Amino acid sequence: xxxxxxxxxxxxxxxxxxxxxxxxxxxxxxxxxxxxxxxxxxxxxxxxxxxxxxxxxxxxxxxxxxxxxxxxxxxxxxxxxxxxxxxxxxxxxxxxxxxxxxxxxxxxxxxxxxxxxxxxxxxxxxxxxxxxxxxxxxxxxxxxxxxxxxxxxxxxxxxxxxxxxxxxxxxxxxxxxxxxxxxxxxxxxxxxxxxxxxxxxxxxxxxxxxxxxxxxxxxxxxxxxxxxxxxxxxxxxxxxxxxxxxxxxxxxxxxxxxxxxxxxxxxxxxxxxxxxxxxxxxxxxxxxxxxxxxxxxxxxxxxxxx
Numbered sequence: 001x002x003x004x005x006x007x008x009x010x011x012x013x014x015x016x017x018x019x020x021x022x023x024x025x026x027x028x029x030x031x032x033x034x035x036x037x038x039x040x041x042x043x044x045x046x047x048x049x050x051x052x053x054x055x056x057x058x059x060x061x062x063x064x065x066x067x068x069x070x071x072x073x074x075x076x077x078x079x080x081x082x083x084x085x086x087x088x089x090x091x092x093x094x095x096x097x098x099x100x101x102x103x104x105x106x107x108x109x110x111x112x113x114x115x116x117x118x119x120x121x122x123x124x125x126x127x128x129x130x131x132x133x134x135x136x137x138x139x140x141x142x143x144x145x146x147x148x149x150x151x152x153x154x155x156x157x158x159x160x161x162x163x164x165x166x167x168x169x170x171x172x173x174x175x176x177x178x179x180x181x182x183x184x185x186x187x188x189x190x191x192x193x194x195x196x197x198x199x200x201x202x203x204x205x206x207x208x209x210x211x212x213x214x215x216x217x218x219x220x221x222x223x224x225x226x227x228x229x230x231x232x233x234x235x236x237x238x239x240x241x242x243x244x245x246x247x248x249x250x251x252x253x254x255x256x257x258x259x260x261x262x263x264x265x266x267x268x269x270x271x272x273x274x275x276x277x278x279x280x281x282x283x284x285x286x287x288x289x290x291x292x293x294x295x296x297x298x299x300x301x302x303x304x305x306x
C-alpha cells in the first residue's frame with residue numbers, strides 16, 4: 001500500500017498505457033446512460049467500438065462509482081474513454097512517471113543512467129519499493145517531474161510539490177500519454193531507454209501483476225505498474241493499474257483508476273473485471289483456458305536489503 005504521508009515501506013504497484021493513433025473516419029459508440037460519465041469507444045474495426053462500449057459499461061457496474069478507464073489499440077485504431085480526465089491521488093502509479101522523468105533527464109544531458117540510478121529504478125518498478133522512489137524523487141526534485149509532465153503534454157497531472165509523491169494527482173488520460181512515451185517512438189525518451197523502461201515493467205514480481213493483466217491472452221508480454229493507497233479519514237482505497245500488452249506484432253495499452261472501495265482486494269477485483277472485458281474483445285480468438293490469471297489481491301513485500 002501507499003501511505004498518505006511520505007512513503008517508507010515497499011508498495012505493490014504496476015504500469016503501462018498509450019495514446020490514440022488517428023486517421024480515417026472511425027466508428028463510435030456510447031452507452032445508453034443519460035447522466036454522468038459515459039464509456040465512449042472508437043474503432044476502425046467493424047462492431048468493435050459497440051462491443052467494447054457495452055462490455056466495459058457492464059464491467060463498470062462492479063467498480064466504485066469513482067472510476068476511470070482509458071484504452072488504445074493502434075492496430076485496430078481503437079480507443080475507449082470513461083471519465084478519463086477525472087483526477088485521482090496517484091499512489092504508486094506515479095512511479096512510472098518518476099522513471100520517465102529520470103530517462104528524459106538523462107537523455108537531455110546525453111548521458112547513461114548510473115549504476116545507483118539503475119538500482120533504484122529497478123527496485124522502484126519491479127518491487128514497487130517506496131524507499132527507492134523517495135531517493136529518486138529527492139534526486140530529481142518535484143520541479144523536474146513537473147517539467148517532464150509538461151513536456152509530455154500531461155496537462156492534468158500534478159506532481160506533489162513536496163516529498164509526498166503518493167498524493168500527486170493523475171488522470172487515466174494522462175497515464176495513457178505516459179505509457180505512449182514508453183511504447184512509441186518520440187522526442188522525449190530515447191528508444192533504448194523506452195526498451196529499458198518496458199523491460200522493468202515486464203519484470204514486476206508475480207504477485208504484483210494483478211489488475212490490467214487479468215484476462216490477457218497467454219503468451220502476451222505484460223508490462224504493468226500498479227498502485228494502491230488507503231485513506232484513513234474515510235477508510236476508502238485508491239487502487240490503480242496501468243499496463244501495456246505486446247505480442248503478435250501489436251501493442252495496446254490500458255489505464256484503470258479507482259477510488260472508494262473498503263479494501264484493496266475489492267479495487268483489484270473491479271479492475272480485473274474491466275480488464276477481462278477489454279482483453280476478450282480485443283482478442284476474440286484467444287481461448288478461455290489460455291487467459292492470464294493474476295493474483296487475487298495486492299500483496300506488500302519488502303525486497304532484500306530494504
